Amino acid sequence: MFDKDYFLRCSEKTLQTNDKGFFLQFADHVAEVAGSNWIKNVFGKLQTDRERIRIIYQYKPVKEIVCETLSHVQEIYRKKNAEISQKRRKEVEKLITKGTDLKTLVLACQSVLRAPPTGETHTIDDGFTLSLSYWTRATVLIDLKKYSLALLDIQAALKEGLSEELKSEAYFKMGICYKGKGELAKSNISFNLAEKLLEGNFHKLKKIEEYKLRNFKEVLEIDRRVCPSVTDGPHTEFPKASKKIHVKCQKDQGRFVVANENIKTGDTLVVEEPITACLLPDCFATHCHHCFDRLVSPVGCFDCASIAFCKAECRDAALKSYHKYECHFSDLLIGSGMSILCHSALRMVTQWSLKETLSKYKDSRTFCTHSHLRPAEDFLQRTLMAAFLLRCLQKSNYFLDGEANEDVIPNEEEFQVGELLLYYLQMLQFNAHEIYETKCEAEHRFKTAKSGYIGIAIYPTAALFNHDCYPAVTRHFVGKKIIITAVRPLNTGELIGENYGPIFTRKPLLSRQRTLSARYWFKCKCEACQNDWPSYDNGLKDINRRLRCPNNSCTNMFTANPTKEKVTCPKCKKVVNLVDYLAQINDVEAQYQTAFAAVDSQEPEKAIRILCEAIDNYHKVSRPPHYETQVAQEILRACLADFGNVYNYVAKK
Template sequence: MDVTEAWNIIRVKIIGNNDQDFVNDFKMQCTDEERIIFILNVMLKYNIIPSMYHDTKNAKESEKLRECGNKIFLSMPLTSTSCMETLRLYTESIAYAPYPSEQLALAYANRSAVLIKLHKYEECICDIDRALALTYPDKLRAKIYVRQIDCFEALNHPRMEFAIDEAQQWLNKMSLDNVNCKNLDDKLASIKKMPKTCNTNKQSNKKHRIKPPLPTIKTCNAKFPCASDALTMKYNEQYGRHIVATKKIEPNEILVVEKPYSLLLNPENMYTHCSNCLEVCWANIPCDYCTCSMYCSEECKITSWQKYHDIECSVFPSMLKMNYSTSQLFSLRIAIQAVRESSSIQALKEELKEVDGCNDPFMKGFSKNGVLMGNKYRCLLAFDTHAKDTEDRLFIRSLNASFILYTLATCTNMFGNPLKKDIAELLKINDVTFVGGLILRNQRLIPCNRHGFTELQLCRMLPFSRGSAMMPFLTLFNHSCDPNVARHSRSGHMIMSALYPIEKGEQIFDSYSQLYSYIPKAIRQKDLLKKYFFKCNCLPCQENWPLFNDLKSVINFGIKKDVFYDVVKLLKKCNTYKENAKKGIIFDKSDIVDDAIRMIKLFYYQTPKPCLELTQLIEELKSIVYLTGNKFEIPRL
């Protein structure tokens, strides 16, 4: 049965009978491990056994998905949208195809036909090589060699002559009475007649996207290696742990370049992004065993397997079929990483005991030498789990964690070998219940502490979530509905930069997604209270700042007209830049950024907040910064 069925049984048999002793007994459990033991005993008493939904490699399913892709690819004039849908179906076909198999070879070859339409020539070549390395039918080989030649031609690739020879050899084995073979032979003949120096206009369609290097921090912080020395941490009763400036900070100054402790891809991005690094991948390769993890390279595939996927592999497909939430999937991922990085489960128990016993709220989660090591689970152990969570929510999370634990213990090698599907036996093994407690703890800390790992979708110029990230240092920043910093994601890192001038001693405020200019105060406060358990007391909330359309212009504050016209010109220039970016034209924008910073500083010091033009400038600066981060651009045909 699934968690919903189990919850219904418990409500009917226990809660429905007004069993107050049961409720009181659950309240008496003080630790997450005790709660897991309590729930396992309930499951044992009422014979609640979690179901497993196996979703394994399946040749017939692979063929079905490939045929669906063929129907779209062959039945209508191709558009960018239909190409993307076909690509997704062929990629899913690759995920389901057994390794090695003819189905896998055919799916790779079919995907290569879409990739060449999208001008993804290098990725097309990779898929053709993968198909040819498998049991690809001899009668079809000439066709994909000719496709590969088209890619080599577009790239002016040195392998072109070899591919022409290979294509000719396979064509010679085929009957030219066949119309398709005759067409291929004619095409090959025309390619041979081309001057070697000639290159078609396909070359111009290949757009090299050179990723900008990661920004650098002027001087790194001794206690927070991922942060600038312009930041420090303080603690008080009002704000808890929070970050303040140690010196004056300028707009657009880089403050943090942090690598996540852990990343988890959103399930809906499974066939377009790498499950390990979360990069966009047009020709990803599948896990050899499961259907829900795909990678941009063999390197990412191996790294993922060694770090966590060898355990997840037999668990995640079932959890996805049973509609487990991202938080629940992430809670398992982080627990596996925690056990893996520790020398033993016993050592991890000691570390957990040490952190929980720390009476210094300032240093909790820091390493013994006083440094916040973002690549260690110890950092996450200091995260707030919101102990005042409602009993119902805590009970359901405990039930979810117990279901995950049962599957983990009985279907993986997490504890040496898969254990017997016997809850009574699992209850006797301390390591099992301890790991269950970790999973529950992770479920409780993830919702309030995770960050969205984002990408800019150029068609709409808006940031969307690729997945979830656990960021030990960035979690220390408090919220404001008018933050003085912005975050964006890039190549396995999250970058934070200043938006406004920030004075020495001023607190640095991030945004938990609620901005005063777009969402009314009542809705912001209700949402923040529900999700993060606090009532926002930032300046926009205290003064109930108006929404964007009701903001006053700088003209109302006595700014000279020539300055006003300068900012209007700048905003037009920003809009032109963004419109070009939507078309894939991204040029040097340093002059726009410099002008925006100059105007932001002018308005910040000379006009009261909130102000329409200052808000617009801040939004434009954020948009330009996002363009240096992760992007997902659908190619034009």
């Protein structure tokens, strides 16, 4: 079915993405000692994950290496550093005198995130580094007119402890912030508290009176994200999906989604929160570790300095679940070189208590794993990754309350979690979705728009959709929620296919088939593959427009260059007015141009409305492939994504 060497390389990349990581060296060493004969004829003959996770601790040559290597697993993470925090703060204080900008804010954020808890390092700032970092960042935020965020920092600084002199200044600045937010009653209370603390200091009291008379208005970030509801109400069995879908199951295709009734372009078919999500390490400095929103004025973990959260609520939610187990191992996990899919497998355990995880161990496992196709070599690598992740859990006190497990060989409960990890490492390869964000220049959102990959998530309903090189739907994201929308009409019973990466307009047939067979282990038999539709670069624009027989049960197509006004269909014998049909296609193409003009003037709502109607109209009179319609569908995807995760940046001149 596929090139085995290429297949193994692709599969290996779903385990380790960083070539400098140590995990594959460990796995290769185990494979070398075990020998190909044992891997093929002993390990390769095992039928269950239960047997696989246990045998690496039983077969002596493998056991020795596994236990020796895993005994060295230890906490490795970036710690707080008062000296670095103080250094960044002093840099900010110098920059403020010259004017505040976003670079100043970045340094102020670094100062906050690197600051240790109050009282931990008495030799620097008398132990008040964190409070002073919040205080300094609040000053920057006030200068940038981000009063709501500044207020949170002032309150945090007061909570951590401020001198009496700074307390009066804090209430004064709170007065400014509340006034900027339009909360005048709270502003007056704050100013009055400052005046009481400054009684007798006529110079500062005069300053407060001046500021009471000034106008302040907050500069708010515009959040254009819209989270729609599913069209026509929720499905009874799959409540995150529209009742317009139906889930079928066939031996050769597994579970897949078809239209339960006619679907129109623009129908929202799925709106779903993930059951697990992991942020890409490259985004740790730019996005919230918990909700994936862009960071502006982040707060950190109380212990590590590796990650950041957009607000205290996200930090607290993470600390109550997964982060308390991952915190001290963050740099070790990254240093292993393991993929974000492996981190997701770990997260599927750490986000739950041990009791909840053991309960999930007993549940049926419905996600596709293709375990019958997985070679022994690949299974061994995944089993060793499961053992490594399991060892991290042992050392993080996941199993023992308040005490790390020093015994490398798992007990029965730990073996069950290891078995579950091995299952997750298989199923994530085929069921995870990449979460995207659209990055664009503020000057024109659409001309500069580019999708950027920020994380991985598991969506049980979205995972039901099979692949199609001519997808019927598009997906975009609002935070971590996935939104699946139809980009072409479908009749009842038709497959609702999404796209796993290779799309016919961008990649030729052989390239698509090679990618899909190596990465997802199937041969695509969609219409675009069966008929080898041309790509943009290989003749799509040159395909003649075709007209469909108006008899819905007939599959005949006519050339769009009629020599007669009316002809008789050779298949169903129906008389067809081709000139009327051709006029309708011309009208559709004119609608596309009107929609493109709306995009050019940055009116996505208008463009979506026109495109949905035009694409529906096209499919009434013609059939793909059609260059103009493919472009229209891509523009529709971009317009829908504009109401999801978007990062507008100002381009450097």
